[in-house]
Amino acid sequence: MRSISTIVLFMLCNLAVFGQDTPKAEIFAGYSYGNYELFSVPPSTLTSNITTTVSSTSSARLGLNGWNSSAAVKLNRWFSFVTDFSGYYSASSAAATTTATVTVSLCSACKTETSTSVNTFSRPKIHNFIFGPQFSYPAGKVRPFAQFLVGGEHVDTTRTMQIIGLGGFTRPTIVESQHVAQTGFAMAFGGGADFSIKHNLAWRLQADYLTSEAGLAQNHVRISTGIVCRLGG
Numbered sequence: 001m002r003s004i005s006t007i008v009l010f011m012l013c014n015l016a017v018f019g020q021d022t023p024k025a026e027i028f029a030g031y032s033y034g035n036y037e038l039f040s041v042p043p044s045t046l047t048s049n050i051t052t053t054v055s056s057t058s059s060a061r062l063g064l065n066g067w068n069s070s071a072a073v074k075l076n077r078w079f080s081f082v083t084d085f086s087g088y089y090s091a092s093s094a095a096a097t098t099t100a101t102v103t104v105s106l107c108s109a110c111k112t113e114t115s116t117s118v119n120t121f122s123r124p125k126i127h128n129f130i131f132g133p134q135f136s137y138p139a140g141k142v143r144p145f146a147q148f149l150v151g152g153e154h155v156d157t158t159r160t161m162q163i164i165g166l167g168g169f170t171r172p173t174i175v176e177s178q179h180v181a182q183t184g185f186a187m188a189f190g191g192g193a194d195f196s197i198k199h200n201l202a203w204r205l206q207a208d209y210l211t212s213e214a215g216l217a218q219n220h221v222r223i224s225t226g227i228v229c230r231l232g233g
Helices: 002-021
Strands: 025-037 045-047 050-056 061-074 079-089 093-104 113-136 142-166 174-198 201-212 220-231
Touching: 025 079, 025 113, 025 201, 061 093, 061 113, 061 220, 079 142, 079 220, 113 174, 142 201, 174 220
Parallel strands: none
Antiparallel strands: 025 061, 025 220, 045 050, 050 093, 061 079, 079 113, 093 113, 113 142, 142 174, 174 201, 201 220
């Protein structure tokens, strides 16, 4: 009985020491910069005898300022489960010019028609809510980490589409404006490093690639930096 009590006491002491060395949770908050691709060029298509060739002379990318915060529950020294929130805003607008050429192969008398559209996105507001695993490697005062997160993204912006001319015909310019407010699937993967300031505080540098299906294109990048508070260590 005494030997069993000794073993139990030894295990409890080791668990206590492990709990002191490894924080139970981490909270991060700071500034974040997002570079978003607001519009992507649709692919060229072939439908029956009609070929539509699409090209673009510009891409609507816009830099947005915002914030990023996350909470990580540590399951052991190298593995955590992270819940991540971020928001990005801009008072500016970005435009992409796209040209579509339509050719009818079985109409010898028909002319090839070309239309040019300008898509302008104004005052975007984008929010992400994603979660998933984070893998880290404690290395002294520096702790590098990698993460893979999935969840959702909400986009709120105004899209104005201006269609200019068709073929060799003189036609009025068509302008359509619509408010875009959509929520869709989002995914992010990337990593960074935490640099210890003191026992329970660190400074984080982080970069992620994001992709989403919430009314925008799919290639985005975010860079975040701020304070990490370690709890329970």
